[in-house]
Amino acid sequence: MLSETHDPTSVLLVDDSPDTLAMLTDALSLSGMNVEVAHSGREALTSVDRRLPDIVLMDAMMPGLDGFETCQILKGEKGLEDVPIIFMTGFDETEHVVRALASGGVDFIAKPVPLDELLARIKVHLANARKARSARKALDRTGRRIVACDQNGAILWTTPQAAQLLARAGLRADEGDRLPWEVIDWLGSEMESETAGLAGLRTRKTGACVEFRLLERAADGEILLRLFDCDQGSDEERLADGFGLTLREAEVLLWITHGKSNKEIAEILQMSPRTVNKHLEQIFNKLGIENRTAAATMAVRILWNEG
Numbered sequence: 001m002l003s004e005t006h007d008p009t010s011v012l013l014v015d016d017s018p019d020t021l022a023m024l025t026d027a028l029s030l031s032g033m034n035v036e037v038a039h040s041g042r043e044a045l046t047s048v049d050r051r052l053p054d055i056v057l058m059d060a061m062m063p064g065l066d067g068f069e070t071c072q073i074l075k076g077e078k079g080l081e082d083v084p085i086i087f088m089t090g091f092d093e094t095e096h097v098v099r100a101l102a103s104g105g106v107d108f109i110a111k112p113v114p115l116d117e118l119l120a121r122i123k124v125h126l127a128n129a130r131k132a133r134s135a136r137k138a139l140d141r142t143g144r145r146i147v148a149c150d151q152n153g154a155i156l157w158t159t160p161q162a163a164q165l166l167a168r169a170g171l172r173a174d175e176g177d178r179l180p181w182e183v184i185d186w187l188g189s190e191m192e193s194e195t196a197g198l199a200g201l202r203t204r205k206t207g208a209c210v211e212f213r214l215l216e217r218a219a220d221g222e223i224l225l226r227l228f229d230c231d232q233g234s235d236e237e238r239l240a241d242g243f244g245l246t247l248r249e250a251e252v253l254l255w256i257t258h259g260k261s262n263k264e265i266a267e268i269l270q271m272s273p274r275t276v277n278k279h280l281e282q283i284f285n286k287l288g289i290e291n292r293t294a295a296a297t298m299a300v301r302i303l304w305n306e307g
Contacts, residue, residue, distance in 0.1 A: 041065030153184035170206035
């Protein structure tokens with residue numbers, strides 16, 4: 001069985017061929033999955049309103065609403081952002097592959113569908129989807145303000161805390177909305193550097209002041225941004241206030257939380273390694289701890305308490 005949980009994997013099978021539906025339903029059911037069938041794109045849309053599947057197998061070429069159009073609606077309007085959609089078609093052509101991926105599909109398999117290969121791909125995509133959902137839930141639980149966007153600034157997803165901050169700032173945070181033009185322009189010019197993730201861009205519209213900081217540029221083009229409420233003060237100011245540190249000591253502590261060595265911190269802050277060591281001694285004394293790991297742990301608790 002592909003699912004190791006008590007609830008079997010639910011599959012939405014969309015195809016206008018009765019023979020294909022019967023064959024795949026039998027094969028997937030024997031593999032321990034619950035299968036819901038739809039004979040058309042419109043039936044698929046109705047089906048997901050009743051129950052969200054774990055994965056969708058979609059015939060590309062169907063009369064009326066074809067698979068590509070159905071996939072776009074499922075991804076854009078029906079809450080299936082994290083549900084993998086695998087396309088099936090008898091036309092193994094580049095154009096169809098491109099359309100499948102462009103419409104939101106994660107994979108493409110040619111008919112007649114080889115069952116062993118299909119089951120293997122289902123297993124891989126289910127595992128990837130679950131990892132993505134787990135990572136998203138972990139971010140939600142920690143209260144981090146994270147926004148994912150593409151290179152054009154279109155929002156792909158946000159954590160609830162990020163959406164709340166954007167709303168307070170008078171900015172839209174729904175999927176497909178675009179970030180402010182100044183943020184898009186900043187993303188286009190932002191280069192990888194030693195200070196990536198700390199030096200950010202601040203913008204204020206009608207409400208809260210929001211600072212955007214670059215976390216990561218993924219290979220697939222997804223950009224992760226971390227948001228801060230500028231009105232709460234900078235990270236350095238929050239650490240200084242929280243622990244009774246000088247701003248210089250807070251800067252050193254902040255870089256420790258980013259895993260930098262004393263030599264790297266000295267280069268970044270343009271001071272000698274000996275001065276960094278002296279600041280560390282003061283930090284350890286004020287925090288009542290003895291090592292860098294403990295200092296970083298305490299600092300993270302302050303920084304992650306974003307309200």
